[in-house]
Amino acid sequence: MLVVDDDEVIRQLIAVNLHLEGFEVATATDGQDCLDRVLDVMPDVITLDVMMPCLDGWTTAERLRTAAATSHIKVVLITARAQDDDRRRGLGIGVDAYLTKPFDPAELIQVVRDLVDGGRGHAT
Template sequence: MGRVLVVDDDEVIRQLIAVNLTLEGFDVATAVDGQDCLDKVRAIQPDVITLDVMMPRLDGWETAVQLRKMPEAAHIKVVLITARAQEDDIARGANVGADAYLTKPFDPGEMIRVVRELAGVKPA
């Protein structure tokens, strides 16, 4: 169906996203922060990355910027999923190359819809 890399330092959120996407038929891998994401992205070759913003080591903003600089990752769709909901944050998301922006708490159905759309997967 499609491969998704779920990146969040909060284990509960990471597992919530991963389980929902797995139940929808996606092949899901996880990473605990931005650096872990960058370390794994070449091997996993995801179609979509769900990316938290506020994380240790390497935050989601900088991770998105680094992904866009990697020729082998520049095509990967990025969904920022964050508690940061101000207009400036949403604009910053667009500036770092995010393809979608969801705020926490998020509706799992909406998250699945966005990931499906970005992965080019038709609804079941």
């Protein structure tokens, strides 16, 4: 797992919840940090905030999808952007799930488990 969010509190909340469920978790502070670390970590799933400095989640997800080495990694967008256009944009990029903040940690865990088990997440 790679948890990407510029807000330390949210990043740690997600990381701790996933860790408590048995996932090995690494973190990144923004999209560029994610891209810099992804090949070293090679996560099964990336949780990705949308609104971040340096490189936003939209661009990060697009780059992950277009690079051969990372195109297979499951991506969950976790964002305060809950408009239908935002959801369509994320799903159009090819993200596997879209959760809005505030999110239910149990729902996040279930989405991640589904993705790790080979399923497709869902947009809420």
